Amino acid sequence: xxxxxxxxxxxxxxxxxxxxxxxxxxxxxxxxxxxxxxxxxxxxxxxxxxxxxxxxxxxxxxxxxxxxxxxxxxxxxxxxxxxxxxxxxxxxxxxxxxxxxxxxxxxxxxxxxxxxxxxxxxxxxxxxxxxxxxxxxxxxxxxxxxxxxxxxxxxxxxxxxxxxxxxxxxxxxxxxxxxxxxxxxxxxxxxxxxxxxxxxxxxxxxxxxxxxxxxxxxxxxxxxxxxxx
Amino acid sequence: xxxxxxxxxxxxxxxxxxxxxxxxxxxxxxxxxxxxxxxxxxxxxxxxxxxxxxxxxxxxxxxxxxxxxxxxxxxxxxxxxxxxxxxxxxxxxxxxxxxxxxxxxxxxxxxxxxxxxxxxxxxxxxxxxxxxxxxxxxxxxxxxxxxxxxxxxxxxxxxxxxxxxxxxxxxxxxxxxxxxxxxxxxxxxxxxxxxxxxxxxxxxxxxxxxxxxxxxxxxxxxxxxxxxxxxxxxxxxxxxxxxxxxxxxxxxxxxxxxxxxxxxxxxxxxxxxxxxxxxx
Numbered sequence: 333x334x335x336x337x338x339x340x341x342x343x344x345x346x347x348x349x350x351x352x353x354x355x356x357x358x359x360x361x362x363x364x365x366x367x368x369x370x371x372x373x374x375x376x377x378x379x380x381x382x383x384x385x386x387x388x389x390x391x392x393x394x395x396x397x398x399x400x401x402x403x404x405x406x407x408x409x410x411x412x413x414x415x416x417x418x419x420x421x422x423x424x425x426x427x428x429x430x431x432x433x434x435x436x437x438x439x440x441x442x443x444x445x446x447x448x449x450x451x452x453x454x455x456x457x458x459x460x461x462x463x464x465x466x467x468x469x470x471x472x473x474x475x476x477x478x479x480x481x482x483x484x485x486x487x488x489x490x491x492x493x494x495x496x497x498x499x500x501x502x503x504x505x506x507x508x509x510x511x512x513x514x515x516x517x518x519x520x521x522x523x524x525x526x527x528x529x530x531x532x533x534x535x536x537x538x539x540x541x542x543x544x545x546x547x548x549x550x551x552x553x554x555x556x557x558x559x560x561x
Numbered sequence: 562x563x564x565x566x567x568x569x570x571x572x573x574x575x576x577x578x579x580x581x582x583x584x585x586x587x588x589x590x591x592x593x594x595x596x597x598x599x600x601x602x603x604x605x606x607x608x609x610x611x612x613x614x615x616x617x618x619x620x621x622x623x624x625x626x627x628x629x630x631x632x633x634x635x636x637x638x639x640x641x642x643x644x645x646x647x648x649x650x651x652x653x654x655x656x657x658x659x660x661x662x663x664x665x666x667x668x669x670x671x672x673x674x675x676x677x678x679x680x681x682x683x684x685x686x687x688x689x690x691x692x693x694x695x696x697x698x699x700x701x702x703x704x705x706x707x708x709x710x711x712x713x714x715x716x717x718x719x720x721x722x723x724x725x726x727x728x729x730x731x732x733x734x735x736x737x738x739x740x741x742x743x744x745x746x747x748x749x750x751x752x753x754x755x756x757x758x759x760x761x762x763x764x765x766x767x768x769x770x771x772x773x774x775x776x777x778x779x780x781x782x783x784x785x786x787x788x789x790x791x792x793x794x795x796x797x798x799x800x801x802x803x804x805x806x807x808x809x810x811x812x813x814x815x816x817x818x819x820x821x822x823x824x825x826x827x828x829x830x831x832x833x834x835x836x837x838x839x840x841x
Contacts, residue, residue, distance in 0.1 A: 374619050374799045376620070377823060524611050532578050544607050544608065
Protein backbone atom coordinates (compact mmCIF):
# COMPACT_ATOMS: atom_id res chain seq x y z
CA UNK A 333 0.00 0.00 0.00
CA UNK A 334 1.09 3.55 -0.71
CA UNK A 335 0.96 5.87 2.27
CA UNK A 336 -0.25 9.40 1.53
CA UNK A 337 -0.23 12.44 3.79
CA UNK A 338 -3.09 14.92 3.65
CA UNK A 339 -1.63 18.30 2.76
CA UNK A 340 -4.89 20.19 2.41
CA UNK A 341 -8.54 19.50 3.13
CA UNK A 342 -11.64 21.59 2.51
CA UNK A 343 -15.14 20.47 3.41
CA UNK A 344 -18.25 22.35 2.37
CA UNK A 345 -21.71 20.87 2.81
CA UNK A 346 -21.54 17.38 1.33
CA UNK A 347 -18.37 17.96 -0.66
CA UNK A 348 -14.72 17.55 0.13
CA UNK A 349 -11.50 18.59 -1.56
CA UNK A 350 -8.32 16.73 -0.66
CA UNK A 351 -4.72 17.24 -1.65
CA UNK A 352 -2.37 14.44 -0.60
CA UNK A 353 1.29 13.61 -0.98
CA UNK A 354 2.13 9.99 -1.78
CA UNK A 355 5.29 8.39 -0.41
CA UNK A 356 5.83 6.81 -3.85
CA UNK A 357 5.68 8.41 -7.24
CA UNK A 358 3.25 6.39 -9.30
CA UNK A 359 1.85 7.49 -12.65
CA UNK A 360 -1.91 7.70 -12.88
CA UNK A 361 -3.50 8.01 -16.32
CA UNK A 362 -6.66 10.16 -16.42
CA UNK A 363 -9.59 7.80 -15.99
CA UNK A 364 -7.73 5.30 -13.85
CA UNK A 365 -8.65 5.01 -10.19
CA UNK A 366 -7.08 4.25 -6.84
CA UNK A 367 -8.44 2.03 -4.09
CA UNK A 368 -8.36 4.07 -0.89
CA UNK A 369 -8.37 3.00 2.74
CA UNK A 370 -8.81 5.42 5.61
CA UNK A 371 -6.63 3.41 7.96
CA UNK A 372 -4.43 0.34 8.10
CA UNK A 373 -7.23 -1.73 9.54
CA UNK A 374 -9.55 -4.55 8.43
CA UNK A 375 -12.00 -2.37 6.52
CA UNK A 376 -12.39 -2.60 2.77
CA UNK A 377 -11.06 -0.03 0.30
CA UNK A 378 -13.13 2.16 -2.02
CA UNK A 379 -12.35 3.39 -5.53
CA UNK A 380 -11.73 7.06 -6.36
CA UNK A 381 -10.39 8.86 -9.40
CA UNK A 382 -8.15 11.86 -9.01
CA UNK A 383 -8.66 15.33 -10.50
CA UNK A 384 -5.01 16.28 -10.72
CA UNK A 385 -1.51 14.87 -10.42
CA UNK A 386 1.73 16.76 -10.08
CA UNK A 387 4.46 14.24 -9.32
CA UNK A 388 3.57 12.53 -6.08
CA UNK A 389 0.96 15.14 -5.15
CA UNK A 390 -2.59 14.27 -6.14
CA UNK A 391 -5.96 15.98 -5.63
CA UNK A 392 -9.47 14.64 -5.15
CA UNK A 393 -12.99 16.03 -5.06
CA UNK A 394 -15.27 13.65 -3.23
CA UNK A 395 -18.94 13.72 -2.29
CA UNK A 396 -19.56 12.76 1.33
CA UNK A 397 -22.33 10.20 1.04
CA UNK A 398 -21.61 7.19 3.27
CA UNK A 399 -19.67 5.87 6.23
CA UNK A 400 -16.43 5.70 4.29
CA UNK A 401 -16.43 9.24 2.95
CA UNK A 402 -17.68 10.57 6.28
CA UNK A 403 -14.68 9.03 8.05
CA UNK A 404 -12.39 10.34 5.36
CA UNK A 405 -13.83 13.84 5.79
CA UNK A 406 -13.04 13.70 9.51
CA UNK A 407 -9.33 13.28 8.84
CA UNK A 408 -7.09 16.27 9.46
CA UNK A 409 -4.22 17.75 7.57
CA UNK A 410 -1.02 15.72 8.17
CA UNK A 411 -3.07 12.57 8.79
CA UNK A 412 -2.49 9.65 6.43
CA UNK A 413 -4.59 7.62 4.04
CA UNK A 414 -3.58 4.42 2.24
CA UNK A 415 -3.77 3.76 -1.50
CA UNK A 416 -3.24 1.02 -4.03
CA UNK A 417 -3.44 1.19 -7.79
CA UNK A 418 -3.77 2.74 -10.25
CA UNK A 419 -6.34 0.39 -11.76
CA UNK A 420 -8.56 0.37 -14.83
CA UNK A 421 -7.74 1.76 -18.26
CA UNK A 422 -6.87 5.37 -18.94
CA UNK A 423 -9.33 7.19 -21.22
CA UNK A 424 -6.56 7.64 -23.77
CA UNK A 425 -6.44 3.89 -24.44
CA UNK A 426 -10.03 3.81 -25.66
CA UNK A 427 -10.67 7.07 -27.48
CA UNK A 428 -9.66 8.23 -30.95
CA UNK A 429 -6.66 10.50 -30.40
CA UNK A 430 -7.32 12.33 -33.69
CA UNK A 431 -10.54 13.82 -32.39
CA UNK A 432 -11.31 16.54 -29.89
CA UNK A 433 -13.73 15.84 -27.11
CA UNK A 434 -16.24 17.74 -25.04
CA UNK A 435 -15.93 16.66 -21.43
CA UNK A 436 -19.28 16.54 -19.75
CA UNK A 437 -19.48 15.91 -16.02
CA UNK A 438 -22.09 15.60 -13.32
CA UNK A 439 -20.91 16.11 -9.74
CA UNK A 440 -17.75 14.79 -8.14
CA UNK A 441 -17.66 11.84 -10.51
CA UNK A 442 -16.28 14.36 -12.99
CA UNK A 443 -12.86 14.41 -11.30
CA UNK A 444 -11.17 12.33 -14.03
CA UNK A 445 -12.38 14.79 -16.70
CA UNK A 446 -10.42 17.55 -14.99
CA UNK A 447 -7.43 15.24 -14.84
CA UNK A 448 -7.83 14.43 -18.54
CA UNK A 449 -7.94 18.12 -19.40
CA UNK A 450 -4.83 18.76 -17.31
CA UNK A 451 -2.87 16.06 -19.11
CA UNK A 452 -4.31 16.26 -22.65
CA UNK A 453 -5.49 19.87 -23.21
CA UNK A 454 -5.09 19.45 -26.99
CA UNK A 455 -7.72 16.72 -27.07
CA UNK A 456 -10.29 18.87 -25.29
CA UNK A 457 -12.75 21.01 -27.19
CA UNK A 458 -14.73 22.16 -24.17
CA UNK A 459 -15.53 21.12 -20.62
CA UNK A 460 -18.65 21.59 -18.53
CA UNK A 461 -19.29 20.10 -15.13
CA UNK A 462 -22.64 20.40 -13.42
CA UNK A 463 -22.98 20.81 -9.68
CA UNK A 464 -26.17 21.33 -7.73
CA UNK A 465 -24.62 24.04 -5.61
CA UNK A 466 -21.60 26.25 -5.62
CA UNK A 467 -19.01 24.64 -3.36
CA UNK A 468 -16.18 24.44 -5.83
CA UNK A 469 -15.20 28.09 -5.68
CA UNK A 470 -11.54 28.47 -6.59
CA UNK A 471 -11.02 24.69 -6.81
CA UNK A 472 -12.39 24.42 -10.35
CA UNK A 473 -12.30 27.43 -12.70
CA UNK A 474 -15.70 29.15 -12.97
CA UNK A 475 -16.05 28.79 -16.74
CA UNK A 476 -15.92 24.99 -16.47
CA UNK A 477 -18.67 24.82 -13.92
CA UNK A 478 -22.41 24.96 -14.34
CA UNK A 479 -24.33 25.47 -11.10
CA UNK A 480 -27.59 23.77 -11.89
CA UNK A 481 -29.67 25.48 -9.21
CA UNK A 482 -28.61 28.92 -10.44
CA UNK A 483 -28.56 28.45 -14.20
CA UNK A 484 -31.60 26.18 -14.26
CA UNK A 485 -30.05 23.72 -16.65
CA UNK A 486 -27.80 20.70 -16.50
CA UNK A 487 -24.79 19.80 -18.64
CA UNK A 488 -26.92 17.81 -21.10
CA UNK A 489 -29.17 20.84 -21.65
CA UNK A 490 -26.03 22.86 -22.28
CA UNK A 491 -24.82 20.24 -24.77
CA UNK A 492 -28.10 20.45 -26.67
CA UNK A 493 -27.55 24.18 -27.15
CA UNK A 494 -24.18 23.51 -28.75
CA UNK A 495 -23.09 21.52 -31.73
CA UNK A 496 -20.53 19.03 -30.47
CA UNK A 497 -20.04 15.49 -31.76
CA UNK A 498 -17.50 13.73 -29.52
CA UNK A 499 -18.23 13.42 -25.85
CA UNK A 500 -16.55 11.91 -22.79
CA UNK A 501 -18.88 11.91 -19.82
CA UNK A 502 -18.64 11.07 -16.13
CA UNK A 503 -21.65 11.34 -13.91
CA UNK A 504 -24.87 9.72 -12.77
CA UNK A 505 -26.74 7.09 -14.80
CA UNK A 506 -29.61 9.50 -15.50
CA UNK A 507 -27.19 11.73 -17.36
CA UNK A 508 -26.02 8.83 -19.52
CA UNK A 509 -29.60 7.93 -20.34
CA UNK A 510 -30.22 11.50 -21.49
CA UNK A 511 -27.04 11.38 -23.57
CA UNK A 512 -28.15 8.18 -25.22
CA UNK A 513 -31.10 9.99 -26.81
CA UNK A 514 -28.73 12.50 -28.47
CA UNK A 515 -26.98 9.91 -30.64
CA UNK A 516 -23.50 11.36 -30.51
CA UNK A 517 -20.08 9.68 -30.39
CA UNK A 518 -20.10 9.30 -26.63
CA UNK A 519 -17.85 7.57 -24.13
CA UNK A 520 -18.99 7.19 -20.54
CA UNK A 521 -16.93 6.50 -17.43
CA UNK A 522 -18.98 4.25 -15.17
CA UNK A 523 -19.08 4.10 -11.40
CA UNK A 524 -20.05 1.02 -9.42
CA UNK A 525 -19.58 -0.35 -5.92
CA UNK A 526 -16.34 -2.31 -6.11
CA UNK A 527 -14.71 -5.07 -4.11
CA UNK A 528 -11.15 -5.71 -5.18
CA UNK A 529 -10.70 -3.11 -7.94
CA UNK A 530 -8.71 -5.46 -10.19
CA UNK A 531 -11.29 -7.74 -11.78
CA UNK A 532 -10.99 -10.88 -9.71
CA UNK A 533 -13.99 -10.66 -7.38
CA UNK A 534 -16.66 -9.95 -10.04
CA UNK A 535 -18.22 -7.33 -7.79
CA UNK A 536 -18.78 -4.49 -10.29
CA UNK A 537 -20.65 -5.81 -13.33
CA UNK A 538 -21.94 -3.78 -16.24
CA UNK A 539 -24.23 -5.29 -18.82
CA UNK A 540 -22.98 -4.62 -22.32
CA UNK A 541 -23.89 -5.70 -25.83
CA UNK A 542 -21.03 -8.22 -25.49
CA UNK A 543 -22.22 -9.64 -22.17
CA UNK A 544 -21.26 -8.89 -18.59
CA UNK A 545 -18.06 -6.88 -18.16
CA UNK A 546 -16.36 -5.53 -15.06
CA UNK A 547 -16.24 -1.77 -14.55
CA UNK A 548 -12.89 -1.98 -12.73
CA UNK A 549 -10.97 -4.14 -15.17
CA UNK A 550 -12.66 -3.59 -18.54
CA UNK A 551 -13.50 0.07 -17.92
CA UNK A 552 -14.18 2.37 -16.32
CA UNK A 553 -14.62 3.98 -19.78
CA UNK A 554 -17.06 2.36 -22.22
CA UNK A 555 -18.68 3.41 -25.45
CA UNK A 556 -22.19 4.54 -24.57
CA UNK A 557 -23.53 2.37 -27.39
CA UNK A 558 -22.20 -0.83 -25.86
CA UNK A 559 -23.58 -0.18 -22.37
CA UNK A 560 -27.06 -1.41 -21.49
CA UNK A 561 -28.30 1.17 -18.98
CA UNK B 562 -4.96 -34.15 6.62
CA UNK B 563 -6.20 -33.12 3.20
CA UNK B 564 -2.72 -32.71 1.74
CA UNK B 565 0.40 -34.53 2.94
CA UNK B 566 2.92 -32.28 1.25
CA UNK B 567 1.46 -28.77 1.32
CA UNK B 568 3.99 -25.88 1.48
CA UNK B 569 2.17 -23.96 4.17
CA UNK B 570 -1.32 -24.04 5.70
CA UNK B 571 -2.67 -21.03 3.79
CA UNK B 572 -5.44 -21.50 1.26
CA UNK B 573 -6.93 -18.92 -1.08
CA UNK B 574 -10.68 -19.25 -0.54
CA UNK B 575 -13.11 -19.67 -3.37
CA UNK B 576 -14.51 -16.46 -4.84
CA UNK B 577 -12.60 -13.30 -3.97
CA UNK B 578 -9.49 -14.29 -5.93
CA UNK B 579 -11.46 -15.31 -9.03
CA UNK B 580 -9.51 -17.79 -11.12
CA UNK B 581 -6.20 -16.07 -10.34
CA UNK B 582 -5.68 -14.38 -13.69
CA UNK B 583 -5.39 -10.95 -12.06
CA UNK B 584 -3.90 -12.02 -8.72
CA UNK B 585 -1.08 -13.96 -10.38
CA UNK B 586 0.19 -10.68 -11.82
CA UNK B 587 0.48 -9.23 -8.31
CA UNK B 588 1.75 -12.12 -6.16
CA UNK B 589 3.54 -15.42 -6.77
CA UNK B 590 0.80 -18.01 -6.31
CA UNK B 591 3.40 -20.76 -6.04
CA UNK B 592 4.17 -19.44 -2.56
CA UNK B 593 0.64 -20.07 -1.30
CA UNK B 594 -0.18 -23.50 0.16
CA UNK B 595 -3.35 -24.03 -1.86
CA UNK B 596 -5.64 -22.08 -4.16
CA UNK B 597 -9.38 -22.60 -4.62
CA UNK B 598 -11.11 -21.67 -7.86
CA UNK B 599 -14.22 -19.57 -8.05
CA UNK B 600 -17.20 -21.94 -7.84
CA UNK B 601 -17.95 -23.61 -11.16
CA UNK B 602 -21.44 -24.76 -12.14
CA UNK B 603 -22.58 -27.12 -14.92
CA UNK B 604 -23.82 -24.22 -17.09
CA UNK B 605 -22.52 -20.63 -17.36
CA UNK B 606 -24.03 -18.18 -14.86
CA UNK B 607 -24.09 -14.45 -15.52
CA UNK B 608 -24.52 -13.60 -11.84
CA UNK B 609 -26.72 -11.04 -10.14
CA UNK B 610 -27.38 -7.42 -11.15
CA UNK B 611 -25.41 -4.51 -9.63
CA UNK B 612 -24.91 -3.32 -6.96
CA UNK B 613 -23.37 -6.63 -5.95
CA UNK B 614 -21.12 -5.30 -3.20
CA UNK B 615 -21.57 -3.04 -0.23
CA UNK B 616 -19.02 -2.37 2.48
CA UNK B 617 -19.90 -2.59 6.16
CA UNK B 618 -17.79 -2.02 9.25
CA UNK B 619 -14.95 -4.57 9.09
CA UNK B 620 -16.45 -6.46 6.20
CA UNK B 621 -18.66 -6.45 3.17
CA UNK B 622 -21.86 -7.96 1.83
CA UNK B 623 -21.80 -9.50 -1.63
CA UNK B 624 -24.36 -10.92 -3.99
CA UNK B 625 -22.18 -11.93 -6.93
CA UNK B 626 -24.42 -14.95 -7.59
CA UNK B 627 -21.76 -17.48 -8.65
CA UNK B 628 -20.94 -15.71 -11.91
CA UNK B 629 -18.83 -18.24 -13.82
CA UNK B 630 -18.28 -19.52 -17.36
CA UNK B 631 -19.65 -23.05 -16.70
CA UNK B 632 -17.59 -26.24 -16.53
CA UNK B 633 -16.87 -26.60 -20.26
CA UNK B 634 -15.59 -23.06 -20.79
CA UNK B 635 -13.69 -23.32 -17.52
CA UNK B 636 -11.88 -26.44 -18.72
CA UNK B 637 -11.10 -24.89 -22.07
CA UNK B 638 -10.04 -21.39 -21.02
CA UNK B 639 -9.13 -21.22 -17.33
CA UNK B 640 -7.92 -24.67 -16.38
CA UNK B 641 -4.79 -24.78 -18.61
CA UNK B 642 -3.46 -21.73 -16.76
CA UNK B 643 -4.48 -23.02 -13.33
CA UNK B 644 -2.82 -26.40 -13.91
CA UNK B 645 0.57 -24.71 -14.21
CA UNK B 646 0.68 -23.28 -10.69
CA UNK B 647 3.00 -25.22 -8.38
CA UNK B 648 0.59 -25.22 -5.47
CA UNK B 649 -2.35 -27.38 -4.40
CA UNK B 650 -5.25 -26.66 -6.73
CA UNK B 651 -8.73 -27.04 -5.29
CA UNK B 652 -11.65 -26.93 -7.72
CA UNK B 653 -14.83 -25.50 -6.20
CA UNK B 654 -18.03 -26.87 -7.72
CA UNK B 655 -21.74 -26.41 -7.12
CA UNK B 656 -24.73 -28.09 -8.72
CA UNK B 657 -28.42 -28.77 -8.34
CA UNK B 658 -28.27 -32.57 -8.19
CA UNK B 659 -25.94 -35.54 -7.56
CA UNK B 660 -25.69 -35.98 -11.33
CA UNK B 661 -24.35 -32.42 -11.68
CA UNK B 662 -21.53 -33.10 -9.23
CA UNK B 663 -20.74 -36.43 -10.87
CA UNK B 664 -20.69 -34.95 -14.36
CA UNK B 665 -18.37 -32.07 -13.37
CA UNK B 666 -15.94 -34.28 -11.46
CA UNK B 667 -15.76 -36.77 -14.34
CA UNK B 668 -14.99 -34.01 -16.82
CA UNK B 669 -12.17 -32.56 -14.79
CA UNK B 670 -10.70 -35.46 -12.80
CA UNK B 671 -7.84 -36.31 -15.15
CA UNK B 672 -6.42 -32.82 -15.18
CA UNK B 673 -3.59 -31.66 -12.93
CA UNK B 674 -5.70 -30.70 -9.94
CA UNK B 675 -5.49 -31.80 -6.33
CA UNK B 676 -8.91 -31.68 -4.65
CA UNK B 677 -12.55 -30.66 -4.92
CA UNK B 678 -14.49 -28.32 -2.72
CA UNK B 679 -18.24 -28.89 -2.86
CA UNK B 680 -19.96 -25.57 -2.28
CA UNK B 681 -23.15 -26.32 -0.37
CA UNK B 682 -23.41 -22.91 1.17
CA UNK B 683 -23.61 -20.06 -1.34
CA UNK B 684 -26.47 -17.85 -0.10
CA UNK B 685 -26.74 -15.88 -3.34
CA UNK B 686 -28.45 -18.25 -5.76
CA UNK B 687 -32.07 -19.41 -5.99
CA UNK B 688 -31.19 -23.02 -6.74
CA UNK B 689 -28.20 -25.14 -5.72
CA UNK B 690 -25.68 -23.85 -3.17
CA UNK B 691 -27.25 -23.54 0.25
CA UNK B 692 -30.66 -24.64 -0.99
CA UNK B 693 -29.49 -28.26 -1.30
CA UNK B 694 -29.32 -28.24 2.49
CA UNK B 695 -33.09 -28.04 2.70
CA UNK B 696 -33.10 -31.71 1.73
CA UNK B 697 -30.57 -33.74 3.72
CA UNK B 698 -31.10 -36.83 1.58
CA UNK B 699 -30.13 -34.83 -1.49
CA UNK B 700 -27.08 -33.52 0.36
CA UNK B 701 -26.10 -37.08 1.33
CA UNK B 702 -26.59 -38.29 -2.22
CA UNK B 703 -24.41 -35.48 -3.64
CA UNK B 704 -21.65 -36.47 -1.22
CA UNK B 705 -21.95 -40.18 -1.98
CA UNK B 706 -21.86 -39.72 -5.73
CA UNK B 707 -18.98 -37.22 -5.58
CA UNK B 708 -16.94 -39.54 -3.38
CA UNK B 709 -17.49 -42.40 -5.82
CA UNK B 710 -16.47 -40.25 -8.79
CA UNK B 711 -12.89 -39.50 -7.74
CA UNK B 712 -9.91 -40.69 -5.73
CA UNK B 713 -8.88 -37.10 -5.04
CA UNK B 714 -9.69 -35.50 -1.68
CA UNK B 715 -13.11 -33.92 -1.35
CA UNK B 716 -13.75 -30.95 0.91
CA UNK B 717 -17.26 -29.94 1.93
CA UNK B 718 -17.86 -26.20 2.35
CA UNK B 719 -20.55 -25.45 4.89
CA UNK B 720 -22.06 -22.25 6.21
CA UNK B 721 -22.89 -21.18 9.73
CA UNK B 722 -25.58 -23.52 11.01
CA UNK B 723 -27.21 -24.72 14.21
CA UNK B 724 -27.12 -28.24 12.80
CA UNK B 725 -23.47 -28.13 11.77
CA UNK B 726 -22.64 -31.35 13.64
CA UNK B 727 -25.43 -33.17 11.86
CA UNK B 728 -24.19 -31.97 8.45
CA UNK B 729 -20.61 -32.94 9.28
CA UNK B 730 -21.68 -36.36 10.56
CA UNK B 731 -23.59 -37.15 7.36
CA UNK B 732 -20.43 -36.32 5.41
CA UNK B 733 -18.20 -38.42 7.66
CA UNK B 734 -20.57 -41.35 7.16
CA UNK B 735 -20.06 -40.98 3.41
CA UNK B 736 -16.30 -41.12 3.90
CA UNK B 737 -15.61 -37.38 3.50
CA UNK B 738 -13.74 -35.88 6.47
CA UNK B 739 -12.53 -32.53 5.10
CA UNK B 740 -14.43 -29.31 5.67
CA UNK B 741 -14.19 -25.63 4.86
CA UNK B 742 -15.89 -23.63 7.61
CA UNK B 743 -17.57 -21.22 6.98
CA UNK B 744 -19.14 -19.53 3.97
CA UNK B 745 -20.68 -16.04 4.14
CA UNK B 746 -23.69 -15.36 6.39
CA UNK B 747 -26.88 -13.84 5.08
CA UNK B 748 -27.01 -10.10 5.63
CA UNK B 749 -28.40 -6.77 4.43
CA UNK B 750 -27.70 -3.07 4.43
CA UNK B 751 -30.25 -0.33 3.78
CA UNK B 752 -29.86 3.07 2.20
CA UNK B 753 -31.08 5.50 4.85
CA UNK B 754 -32.22 8.06 2.27
CA UNK B 755 -34.31 5.77 0.07
CA UNK B 756 -35.23 3.14 2.66
CA UNK B 757 -34.28 0.44 0.18
CA UNK B 758 -31.65 -2.32 0.40
CA UNK B 759 -28.36 -1.24 -1.16
CA UNK B 760 -27.76 -4.57 -2.90
CA UNK B 761 -30.01 -4.99 -5.92
CA UNK B 762 -30.88 -8.50 -4.75
CA UNK B 763 -31.62 -7.27 -1.21
CA UNK B 764 -29.97 -9.98 0.84
CA UNK B 765 -26.36 -10.96 0.30
CA UNK B 766 -23.56 -12.82 2.08
CA UNK B 767 -21.54 -11.12 4.80
CA UNK B 768 -17.81 -11.73 4.89
CA UNK B 769 -14.70 -10.14 6.33
CA UNK B 770 -13.30 -9.80 9.81
CA UNK B 771 -16.76 -9.14 11.21
CA UNK B 772 -17.71 -12.84 10.79
CA UNK B 773 -14.63 -14.25 12.52
CA UNK B 774 -16.39 -15.08 15.83
CA UNK B 775 -19.07 -17.06 13.97
CA UNK B 776 -16.49 -18.97 11.95
CA UNK B 777 -14.43 -19.74 15.05
CA UNK B 778 -17.50 -21.15 16.79
CA UNK B 779 -18.21 -23.51 13.90
CA UNK B 780 -14.60 -24.69 13.63
CA UNK B 781 -14.42 -25.23 17.38
CA UNK B 782 -17.77 -27.05 17.58
CA UNK B 783 -16.83 -29.46 14.80
CA UNK B 784 -13.27 -30.13 15.96
CA UNK B 785 -14.34 -30.79 19.55
CA UNK B 786 -16.84 -33.41 18.46
CA UNK B 787 -14.89 -34.90 15.56
CA UNK B 788 -11.16 -34.43 16.25
CA UNK B 789 -10.22 -36.62 13.29
CA UNK B 790 -11.53 -34.23 10.61
CA UNK B 791 -9.43 -31.70 8.66
CA UNK B 792 -10.72 -28.14 8.64
CA UNK B 793 -9.94 -25.14 6.47
CA UNK B 794 -10.88 -22.29 8.81
CA UNK B 795 -12.40 -19.51 6.76
CA UNK B 796 -13.92 -16.20 7.78
CA UNK B 797 -12.19 -12.99 8.72
CA UNK B 798 -8.52 -13.91 8.64
CA UNK B 799 -6.58 -10.69 8.09
CA UNK B 800 -3.48 -11.06 10.29
CA UNK B 801 -1.40 -13.53 12.30
CA UNK B 802 -3.52 -13.09 15.41
CA UNK B 803 -6.59 -14.13 13.45
CA UNK B 804 -4.69 -17.19 12.21
CA UNK B 805 -3.70 -18.04 15.77
CA UNK B 806 -7.31 -17.90 16.90
CA UNK B 807 -8.36 -20.30 14.14
CA UNK B 808 -5.51 -22.60 15.12
CA UNK B 809 -6.68 -22.60 18.73
CA UNK B 810 -10.22 -23.31 17.57
CA UNK B 811 -9.00 -26.37 15.70
CA UNK B 812 -8.42 -25.33 12.10
CA UNK B 813 -5.71 -27.20 10.19
CA UNK B 814 -5.57 -24.78 7.27
CA UNK B 815 -6.38 -21.09 6.99
CA UNK B 816 -8.56 -19.66 4.24
CA UNK B 817 -8.00 -16.16 2.89
CA UNK B 818 -10.91 -14.57 1.07
CA UNK B 819 -12.14 -11.06 1.70
CA UNK B 820 -8.73 -10.00 3.00
CA UNK B 821 -7.30 -10.63 -0.49
CA UNK B 822 -9.86 -8.20 -1.91
CA UNK B 823 -8.82 -5.59 0.62
CA UNK B 824 -5.14 -6.08 -0.21
CA UNK B 825 -4.09 -8.52 -2.97
CA UNK B 826 -0.56 -8.63 -1.51
CA UNK B 827 -1.85 -9.75 1.87
CA UNK B 828 -1.45 -13.54 1.37
CA UNK B 829 2.31 -13.26 0.93
CA UNK B 830 2.71 -10.75 3.76
CA UNK B 831 0.66 -12.98 6.04
CA UNK B 832 2.51 -16.19 5.13
CA UNK B 833 5.88 -14.51 5.74
CA UNK B 834 4.69 -12.96 8.96
CA UNK B 835 3.23 -16.22 10.24
CA UNK B 836 6.37 -18.17 9.43
CA UNK B 837 8.59 -15.58 11.11
CA UNK B 838 6.49 -15.33 14.23
CA UNK B 839 5.18 -18.83 14.79
CA UNK B 840 6.99 -21.38 12.66
CA UNK B 841 10.71 -20.72 12.47
